[in-house]
Amino acid sequence: MITASSSPNSAWIKYWGNRNDPLRIPMADSFSMSLDGPNVEIDIDHSPELIVHSFNPDGTEKILGEKHVARFGKTLDNVKTYLTKLGAPDAIPASCNITVRSNIPSAVGIASSSAVFSCLAKAIQGLIAETYELTETQTSVIGRIGSGSAGRSVHGGFVALVAGEGEEIDSAYGKQFADENHWTLHDIIVVPTMIEKKIGSTEGHPTAHSSPHYSDRVDAIMNRRQKECIDAVLAKDFEKLTYVCEEDVLDMHMVMQTSTPALHYLTNDTHRITDGIIELRTSEHLPVFYTMDAGPTVQLICTDESVDRVREFAYAQEGCKVFEAKTGAGAKIIKELATVA
Ligand code: PMV
Numbered sequence: 212m213i214t215a216s217s218s219p220n221s222a223w224i225k226y227w228g229n230r231n232d233p234l235r236i237p238m239a240d241s242f243s244m245s246l247d248g249p250n251v252e253i254d255i256d257h258s259p260e261l262i263v264h265s266f267n268p269d270g271t272e273k274i275l276g277e278k279h280v281a282r283f284g285k286t287l288d289n290v291k292t293y294l295t296k297l298g299a300p301d302a303i304p305a306s307c308n309i310t311v312r313s314n315i316p317s318a319v320g321i322a323s324s325s326a327v328f329s330c331l332a333k334a335i336q337g338l339i340a341e342t343y344e345l346t347e348t349q350t351s352v353i354g355r356i357g358s359g360s361a362g363r364s365v366h367g368g369f370v371a372l373v374a375g376e377g378e379e380i381d382s383a384y385g386k387q388f389a390d391e392n393h394w395t396l397h398d399i400i401v402v403p404t405m406i407e408k409k410i411g412s413t414e415g416h417p418t419a420h421s422s423p424h425y426s427d428r429v430d431a432i433m434n435r436r437q438k439e440c441i442d443a444v445l446a447k448d449f450e451k452l453t454y455v456c457e458e459d460v461l462d463m464h465m466v467m468q469t470s471t472p473a474l475h476y477l478t479n480d481t482h483r484i485t486d487g488i489i490e491l492r493t494s495e496h497l498p499v500f501y502t503m504d505a506g507p508t509v510q511l512i513c514t515d516e517s518v519d520r521v522r523e524f525a526y527a528q529e530g531c532k533v534f535e536a537k538t539g540a541g542a543k544i545i546k547e548l549a550t551v552a
Contacts, residue, residue: 212256213337217330217542219321220245220364221398221510223456223502224432224440225463226372228419234289235359236383238419239432241372242440243363244512245391246398247539249314251326255334258308261287265311273313282413283309286328286357290335293352293380299343307338320402320508321534322412328357329364333542351385354542359383359416367391367541369444371437391538394447397518399511399525400534403480410474412505418470428466432459449514453500456512460502467505478507484528485509491524 226241249268263283265273287307294302309331315323332354336345345353347366355362355372363370366387375382419425436459443452467474485501488511492499499513499521513521525533 212254213334214252214254214545215330215334215337215542216250216252216545217326217333217364218246218248218250218536218539219315219323219326220360220370221321221502221512221536222360222363222504223452223512224437224459225504226359227416227463227466228425228429229359229416230374231378232417233285234378234380235355235357235416236378236380237359237372237374239429240374240437241360241363241432242370242437242444243360243372244369244396244398245364245367245539245541246321246536247391248536249316249326249534251315251323251330252312252545253327253330253334254308254310255331255338256308257304257306257338259305261306262308263311264309265313268314268316282357283331286331289356289380290353293356294339294343296380297343297345297349299339302339302342303335307335309334316405316534320504320506321400321510321536322358322360322504324358324412325360325364328361329354329542331357332361332365333544337544348384348386349381350542352381352383354385355383356380358412360412365542367539368393369441370541371441374433387541388441389445391540394444395515395538397513397515397521398536399513399518399521400536401484401509401511401525401528402532402534403478403484403507403509403528403530405532408476408506410505415467415474415505418472418474419466421471422466422469424462424466424469428462431462449498453498456500456502464503474505476505476507477503480528480531481507481509484531487528488521488524491520495520497521
């Protein structure tokens with residue numbers, strides 16, 4: 212049995228929409244910073260049939276709905292297809308017994324699926340190591356098969372999901388541009404509501420193409436925005452990073468809101484928080500920018516220099532919960548837990 216651990220990432224150039232929905236092959240590149248917490252641990256072992264157990268942060272068992280278990284089953288089927296392509300069809304002979312222990316409060320608005328499926332990918336890498344040695348890039352493909360954003364969290368630091376070309380299962384993969392030691396940035400996560408969103412990203416991605424603004428979004432990312440974001444990170448140019456990341460998040464939500472059905476994830480609380488942080492950074496010249504995924508939660512990305520002030524702002528937001536994370540190392544195998552039953 213192998214145990215792996217992983218955490219979510221903060222998406223700065225957002226992944227939204229696929230060219231192949233079942234295989235989660237994205238239309239455009241995306242980019243994120245891997246976080247150092249909260250973490251998920253997964254135990255995995257070979258098993259004659261698929262068994263999935265999941266435990267909440269308080270240790271109680273989370274009863275998984277059919278849809279959730281089916282997602283693991285579908286992911287494993289696609290992973291087997293991929294392993295067959297790699298010439299290792301028997302690396303997972305039958306199925307797997309999977310135990311997920313999540314320290315991520317559900318509906319926090321940071322993609323827990325990116326942590327769970329990057330963790331699963333890393334655990335699979337360890338499980339099959341004697342039969343086939345997966346590279347980090349191949350492991351990121353396995354993460355992406357479970358959840359597109361998980362293709363990034365397999366790596367630490369600053370990571371792209373490269374969209375690639377064609378319909379091959381491994382045509383899109385995670386690529387690290389700088390590791391977690393390159394630049395320490397903080398993610399102060401302001402959560403206005405703990406109520407779970409109605410339409411998750413798996414159901415949301417297929418709607419992207421119906422927005423009249425979607426093809427412009429894909430063009431902007433592929434021709435300019437992704438490169439601007441990577442260049443800003445490599446140069447540690449926070450001002451440039453602020454500009455491109457805020458441009459991209461507003462663009463993604465514009466696409467979501469003009470899709471059929473329209474997806475309105477942002478709330479009055481979201482706007483109050485983003486307006487407030489813009490006011491604060493303007494008056495105090497603070498390095499901080501905002502970003503939101505498929506929900507009302509606002510992530511405030513800031514530097515060592517501004518983190519105390521941003522933290523103060525975050526905790527002053529009425530009715531909100533606050534979580535804190537910073538640049539992290541990506542998914543890893545926890546060797547010392549490898550024999551825990
Ligand atoms: O990986 P998924 O299918 O949960 O999609 C993630 C979508 C966003 O969180 C909105 C953006 C992103 O790049 O993480």
